[in-house]
Amino acid sequence: MNExxxxxxxxxxxxxxxxxxxxxxxxxVGDEMTITKTDRMGVRITDIIGANLxxxxxxxxxGVAALSxxxxxxxxxxxxxxxxxxxxxxxxxxxSAASAAGAVYGINKLLGSPLTDKxxxxxxxxxxxxxxxxPHADNVSPALLGGFTLVRSYDPLDVIAITAxxxxxxxxxxxxxxxxxKDARSVLKENISLKKATIQCGNLGGxxxxxxxxxxxxxxxCLHDELVEPVRSILIPKFAELKEAAKQAGALGGGIxxxxxxxxxxxxxxxxxxxxAEAFAAIMQQTSVPFEAHVSAINPTGIKIx
Amino acid sequence: MNExxxxxxxxxxxxxxxxxxxxxxxxxVGDEMTITKTDRMGVRITDIIGANLxxxxxxxxxGVAALSxxxxxxxxxxxxxxxxxxxxxxxxxxxSAASAAGAVYGINKLLGSPLTDKxxxxxxxxxxxxxxxxPHADNVSPALLGGFTLVRSYDPLDVIAITAxxxxxxxxxxxxxxxxxKDARSVLKENISLKKATIQCGNLGGxxxxxxxxxxxxxxxCLHDELVEPVRSILIPKFAELKEAAKQAGALGGGIxxxxxxxxxxxxxxxxxxxxAEAFAAIMQQTSVPFEAHVSAINPTGIKIx
Numbered sequence: 320m321n322e323x324x325x326x327x328x329x330x331x332x333x334x335x336x337x338x339x340x341x342x343x344x345x346x347x348v349g350d351e352m353t354i355t356k357t358d359r360m361g362v363r364i365t366d367i368i369g370a371n372l373x374x375x376x377x378x379x380x381x382g383v384a385a386l387s388x389x390x391x392x393x394x395x396x397x398x399x400x401x402x403x404x405x406x407x408x409x410x411x412x413x414x415s416a417a418s419a420a421g422a423v424y425g426i427n428k429l430l431g432s433p434l435t436d437k438x439x440x441x442x443x444x445x446x447x448x449x450x451x452x453x454p455h456a457d458n459v460s461p462a463l464l465g466g467f468t469l470v471r472s473y474d475p476l477d478v479i480a481i482t483a484x485x486x487x488x489x490x491x492x493x494x495x496x497x498x499x500x501k502d503a504r505s506v507l508k509e510n511i512s513l514k515k516a517t518i519q520c521g522n523l524g525g526x527x528x529x530x531x532x533x534x535x536x537x538x539x540x541c542l543h544d545e546l547v548e549p550v551r552s553i554l555i556p557k558f559a560e561l562k563e564a565a566k567q568a569g570a571l572g573g574g575i576x577x578x579x580x581x582x583x584x585x586x587x588x589x590x591x592x593x594x595x596a597e598a599f600a601a602i603m604q605q606t607s608v609p610f611e612a613h614v615s616a617i618n619p620t621g622i623k624i625x
Numbered sequence: 626m627n628e629x630x631x632x633x634x635x636x637x638x639x640x641x642x643x644x645x646x647x648x649x650x651x652x653x654v655g656d657e658m659t660i661t662k663t664d665r666m667g668v669r670i671t672d673i674i675g676a677n678l679x680x681x682x683x684x685x686x687x688g689v690a691a692l693s694x695x696x697x698x699x700x701x702x703x704x705x706x707x708x709x710x711x712x713x714x715x716x717x718x719x720x721s722a723a724s725a726a727g728a729v730y731g732i733n734k735l736l737g738s739p740l741t742d743k744x745x746x747x748x749x750x751x752x753x754x755x756x757x758x759x760p761h762a763d764n765v766s767p768a769l770l771g772g773f774t775l776v777r778s779y780d781p782l783d784v785i786a787i788t789a790x791x792x793x794x795x796x797x798x799x800x801x802x803x804x805x806x807k808d809a810r811s812v813l814k815e816n817i818s819l820k821k822a823t824i825q826c827g828n829l830g831g832x833x834x835x836x837x838x839x840x841x842x843x844x845x846x847c848l849h850d851e852l853v854e855p856v857r858s859i860l861i862p863k864f865a866e867l868k869e870a871a872k873q874a875g876a877l878g879g880g881i882x883x884x885x886x887x888x889x890x891x892x893x894x895x896x897x898x899x900x901x902a903e904a905f906a907a908i909m910q911q912t913s914v915p916f917e918a919h920v921s922a923i924n925p926t927g928i929k930i931x
Contacts, residue, residue, distance in 0.1 A: 472846075516825060521777040527830045531837040
C-alpha cells in the first residue's frame with residue numbers, strides 16, 4: 320500500500336466538566352486526507368482544499384506532526400499529504416487536531432503500523448503545539464482513538480479510551496466569530512477555590528460513571544463546568560441562551576466546545592439532537608453572526624480509512 | 626421485627642485523588658449496633674461499649690442521625706440504641722459515620738424500610754454534622770451503600786454507587802495520635818491552581834474508569850492526590866515512608882484515610898494487602914507511636930444485618 324485516503328474526524332475537547340482532560344470524537348464531521356508514500360525523503364503538503372493554510376511542512380500542523388513521527392521512525396521514504404479541510408479553522412471542534420492526527424495515522428498505516436494508535440498521540444500533539452502554543456492531547460486523542468478519551472496525565476502521557484453510550488448524540492453550533500485559543504486561555508483564572516475544584520471533580524467523576532453505566536440522566540446532571548465556562552462563556556455570543564435552548568429542546572446538557580466559539584449539546588437519540596440543532600439555530604438567527612450547525616453520532620473508532 | 630442487630634462498617638473517605646467526593650466501605654472492620662423498637666417515643670442511647678461517648682441522644686452522632694430520621698418519618702414509637710464501638714473515634718476511618726449510618730439504617734429497617742438506603746444518606750449526614758461541624762456524606766454514603774461511592778453533588782444531594790473490582794483489598798494503618806478533623810481541615814489551602822485542579826480531575830476520572838474496567842494498574846496510577854495530601858500529610862508521622870513502604874510491598878498505591886491520621890493502601894489480592902500491612906507496621910515500629918493495622922476486602926453492600 321503506497322497511498323491511503325482517510326477521514327479525519329472533528330472532536331470536542333473539554334466536554335463541560337472535563338476541562339483539559341476529556342474529549343470526544345464526532346462521526347459525521349471531518350476532513351479528508353490522502354497520504355502517498357514517495358521516494359523523496361521528508362514531508363510535502365501538496366494541496367490544501369477548503370482552507371488557506373501554509374503548505375510549508377514546518378509551518379503546517381499536519382506537516383509538523385508528520386515530521387515528528389518521521390524523526391522517530393526514520394523510514395527510508397517520504398510522504399506527500401493532500402488535505403481537504405471541511406472543519407473550519409478556529410471553530411473549536413479540533414480542526415488542527417484532525418490534520419495532525421490524520422497525518423500520523425496515515426503515515427503509520429503506510430509503514431505497516433509500527434506504532435499503536437495510542438502511541439501516535441504524542442506525535443500528533445507536536446502538530447497541536449504549532450497550532451495553539453501547547454502540545455495538548457485532548458483533541459488528537461479522541462481523533463485517534465474514537466469515543467471519549469481522558470487525558471489522565473501528560474508526564475508520563477497516559478490516555479484512557481472510554482466507549483460512548485450508543486444512543487449519545489452530539490449537536491454543535493459554530494458561531495462564526497474569531498476566537499483564538501490563546502485569547503480563550505488568557506481569560507482563565509490561574510487560581511480557583513478548592514471548593515470549586517471539588518465540585519468539578521464530583522461532576523467529572525459522575526460523567527465518567529455515567530458513560531460506563533450508560534446512564535443518560537447522570538451524564539446530563541454532570542454537564543456542569545464550575546471552573547472555566549463561567550469566565551470563558553462571556554466570549555461567546557448568546558452562550559447562556561444557546562445552552563438553555565438546547566436543554567429546553569430535550570438535550571441532556573452542553574457547554575463550550577474546546578475553547579470555543581462552538582457550543583455543543585449532548586442528547587439521547589438523534590431526534591433530540593436534531594431538535595437541539597434547531598433550537599441552537601433559532602437563537603443564532605436572533606443575531607447577525609453567521610453560523611453552522613452539525614448533528615453527529617459519537618464516532619467509536621476515530622480516524623477511518625475511506 | 627422489634628429488634629435488629631447490625632454490623633456498621635468502617636469507611637475510607639477521600640481515597641487519594643477523590644478529596645471530598647469519593648469513599649469506600651470496609652468489610653472486616655466495624656461497630657455493632659442493637660436497635661430496639663419501644664413504646665417510649667424518641668431515641669435513647671442505652672449503652673456504649675468500647676468508647677467513652679455521650680449517651681444523651683442530642684449529643685451523640687447516632688442519636689442525632691436517628692432523631693433527624695424520626696423527625697421526618699414521625700413513627701408512633703421510639704428506639705433504644707446499644708452500640709459496641711470497635712472503630713476508634715478520631716482514627717479517620719469513619720467512626721462517627723458508622724454510628725450515624727447504623728442508627729438510620731436500623732430504624733428504617735424496623736419501620737419496614739419506608740426509605741431506600743440512598744435516601745437515608747441525608748439523615749446520617751446530620752449525625753456527621755455533630756461530629757465534624759459539617760454534614761458531609763463521604764463516609765456515610767459508602768457505609769450505607771457499600772463499594773465505592775461518589776458524592777457528585779450536595780445541592781441537590783446526588784450520590785453514585787460504584788462496584789469495587791473483586792480483587793481490590795484495603796490495608797489501613799492507624800497511628801494512634803490525636804488529629805481532629807477540624808484541625809486537618811484548617812491546614813488546607815482555600816485556593817489552588819487551575820493546573821493542579823486539572824491534574825486532580827485527570828486522576829479522579831482515571832480512578833473511576835479503573836474501577837469500572839477492573840484495571841488495577843490504572844487504579845494504582847491514579848492514586849495521586851495533588852491538592853490535599855501535600856499539606857495534610859505533614860500532620861501524620863512517617864506518612865511518606867508509610868506510603869512508599871506499601872508500594873514497595875506491592876500495593877497499587879495509597880494515601881490519607883479521610884482527614885487522617887490513618888493511612889490506607891489499595892492492593893490487588895489479599896496476600897499483597899497483608900504484605901502492605903507488614904510494611905506499614907515495620908515503619909511504625911521505628912516510632913514510639915502505638916498503632917493498629919487492618920486488612921480488609923471491600924464491602925460490597927455496606928451495613929449488614931447480623
